Amino acid sequence: MNTKRWIAVIAAVVLLGVSIVINSAFAIFQSGFGTGLDEWVAPTEGELAETVIEPGDMNKRIAVLNVEGAIQDTGEAASFFGTTGYNHDLFMEQLEKIKEDDTVKAVMLKVNSPGGGVVESAEIYDKITEIQAETQKPFYVSMGATAASGGYYISAPAEKIYVNEETTTGSIGVIMQLMNYDGLAEKYGVDFVTIKSGPYKDIGSPTRDMTEEEQKILQDMLNQSYESFVDVIEEGRGMTEAEVKAVADGRIMNGRQAVEANLADDFGFEEDVLAALRADFDLGDAEAFEYGASEGLGSLFSMKVKSMFKPDLESEMIAKLLTDYSAPRMMYLYGEN
Template identity: 35%
Template sequence: MHRKKWVALVIVLAVFLLGLLVEGIYGTYTDLVDHPGFAWEENVVSGYGNSKIVQLFVNGTISGQQNSAGVPSMTELLTEQLRRIEEDELVKALVLRIDSPGGEVVATDELHRRLLRLKQVRNLPIVVSMGSTAASGGYYLATTGDAIFANPNTLTGSLGVIFNLFNYSEAANKLGVHQYAIKSGRFKDIGSPSRPLTDPERHIFQTLVNESYNNFVDVIVKGRNLSRQRVLEIADGRVYSGEQAKRMGLIDEFGDLEEATRYALSLSGEKEAMVIRYADQLSISKLLFSMKQYWSNPDPLGLNRIWDRQSSPRLLYQFMP
């Protein structure tokens, strides 16, 4: 057992030193993205020929934030992949596989606009394939599809906006902790967790939420060709199964990723095409940076991440039970 511990320690030390070596040669991970050695390689899933159908994956929470190791955000990576699709004349269709509860309003809207640009510039058909969850911002992106496939048990819906504020004022008062804000204007410390939220402040935040909500409704109206009144009836924040969503016109067909891909091929006008996925060629370097970050993590319990989410409120198109 003693020997095993030493072997594990040597491995950890080796990974740490390799991470430092790579960082010393190439810089941070953000620098690696711009390095000539960093490139997306195309993995052929099936099919043959010169034409391509790209399967693009939206997995997890939609965010525009890099992590603490400097790894690019989901929106940065997906935007880069969409740019490559736009520039590749051999790509004839896109299959967007969504397994996400949604995420940040701005990050979601940026990806949505990028997908619409792809349709406008290249006139590429987009077929959406929903995974286990495609809710809120995940559905926001799905509205760009010419067709939406889902499983009858897919969790979707949650059409709306949420804005969470963390407040510890009562606990602070009990502990005798006080925070004094010297401010230039009445609302400069709006949403402060150290005091109760006032009615005027609540109204301001509600106005922001309403604006984002109306934008969400507009996206569904245009993307799904539904009346605004109908969308307002179903966009009350509740979640729907795939079965329910189909009855409401929120999705088109039941089917998996393969069936969605076959439909994309039919929309492309091509008889045959290679189905490809993108993968970056520096996955080993990414692993080194991630492990280096893990072993040098000053917050192993993740408390700082929890605190950061609460102390930096954001408008969210996100399903949050």
């Protein structure tokens, strides 16, 4: 490895460490910073911050939830090489709060996501259906530019789904991508020694080719998750298995095609969806709010560092490997990880 690569690796490791420390510190104070403080409601201990979008009756309110980015519980602090993105623990906390808060009468779920983990998507779906069953609170979905795969999975149980004509949605299916750098290692004279307790202990290893039996094992797993996805759409959209599978081959579609396929109900932007919720459930004078404060100093500092360093492509690839690597797993995901 040449000097330039060593410098890139060391810089990435140092920035990752500093990022974790700084973001952890800012997490404590973040709720006190940002714009719109006049509309921000300071939380007491154990409560979420709230920002009023449209003032109204505080005894009957509409909660607006945001799913932005890949639905993935990384368990890692945000790095200076990227923004904070989707926070799974925080989103699940918001859903639990909605379930417990009797003043919340309806929910608008804004989805702009290519999907994500099978487990995380299922966890969100289960929580939404639990809220619907136990509290009768309706969910309307407002799809943004992209609401595909896992983004559609979590939208399926909603009473109504609204799209833009150019929304990218669909991509119904499961994917698992594995890396194989055996050829590259052989080229550079790298040898891997694996000691394992059983024949399948290193299934999916990037150091060798996969056997047909191993492929079958993984394919069976994916098929089961796929059937679960189909079941979710059948129940949520009132479609037959045949109707769902006719479009559940991984294809993406725009909003117009989604409405034609009964995967969405109507066209509309966020304001249209909010207005529809008010009209359909007698919530004309209800307050509309969302959880969370504006971006804190941690995010602003992260953006500043990014603009200062402007790493080259090689450095970015090394940083991504250091900060984003995770073992291969099944995903309800459209596009790249």
